[in-house]
Amino acid sequence: DAGITQSPRYKITETGRQVTLMCHQTWSHSYMFWYRQDLGHGLRLIYYSAAADITDKGEVPDGYVVSRSKTENFPLTLESATRSQTSVYFCASRQGNEKLFFGSGTQLSVL
Amino acid sequence: QQQVKQSPQSLIVQKGGISIINCAYENTAFDYFPWYQQFPGKGPALLIAIRPDVSEKKEGRFTISFNKSAKQFSLHIMDSQPGDSATYFCAAFQYNAGKSTFGDGTTLTVKP
Numbered sequence: 306d307a308g309i310t311q312s313p314r315y316k317i318t319e320t321g322r323q324v325t326l327m328c329h330q331t332w333s334h335s336y337m338f339w340y341r342q343d344l345g346h347g348l349r350l351i352y353y354s355a356a357a358d359i360t361d362k363g364e365v366p367d368g369y370v371v372s373r374s375k376t377e378n379f380p381l382t383l384e385s386a387t388r389s390q391t392s393v394y395f396c397a398s399r400q401g402n403e404k405l406f407f408g409s410g411t412q413l414s415v416l
Numbered sequence: 417q418q419q420v421k422q423s424p425q426s427l428i429v430q431k432g433g434i435s436i437i438n439c440a441y442e443n444t445a446f447d448y449f450p451w452y453q454q455f456p457g458k459g460p461a462l463l464i465a466i467r468p469d470v471s472e473k474k475e476g477r478f479t480i481s482f483n484k485s486a487k488q489f490s491l492h493i494m495d496s497q498p499g500d501s502a503t504y505f506c507a508a509f510q511y512n513a514g515k516s517t518f519g520d521g522t523t524l525t526v527k528p
Binding site: 336338340345346347348349350353355363395397402403404405406407408409410 | 422425448450452457458459460461462465505509511514515516517518519520521
């Protein structure tokens with residue numbers, strides 16, 4: 306089915322470990338985004354990408370790394386996970402100039 | 417500095433009532449103001465959106481009111497239903513920046 310797919314759906318890890326969250330879209334949208342959702346903070350932008358090999362920082366990029374070698378994939382890596390990175394992570398892509406499409410999210414727990 | 421402020425944080429409404437969620441923004445360069453609806457365990461989905469040259473937009477039971485001079489916009493849900501129970505996010509988008517800024521969200525509960 307067409308759409309935006311995130312994996313894994315749930316992830317438990319330990320502090321200091323490297324974790325990669327995957328995001329795949331089938332529409333060939335140019336723009337892709339990573340947000341984290343925390344109670345009381347809404348959706349905060351971590352990183353975004355305007356096209357393959359073009360990425361830029363959002364509001365809260367520290368501790369995260371992204372890459373975009375192909376238009377359809379936009380993985381997010383936590384290089385050394387911390388408890389403060391426990392959150393729900395959403396990947397999104399943008400159709401045209403305005404409309405965002407979100408994945409179903411990855412719930413990450415860092416113990 | 418929070419660019420989009422949303423209130424209230426939570427809202428409880430009786431079935432059939434009107435739900436009102438408010439947002440205020442600071443940056444006059446924003447070009448597009450969408451509202452997203454999120455059900456538990458799901459990602460947000462676009463509900464309705466407005467551009468700053470329009471004062472009101474209605475889609476079914478959902479209406480956005482926009483006040484450019486006050487830099488405020490609001491979502492009105494008429495005849496609220498239990499199925500409307502969800503978290504609602506306002507957002508502001510700037511074409512030049514290419515990204516959206518979200519409010520903190522409002523959890524709406526519609527009691528039957």
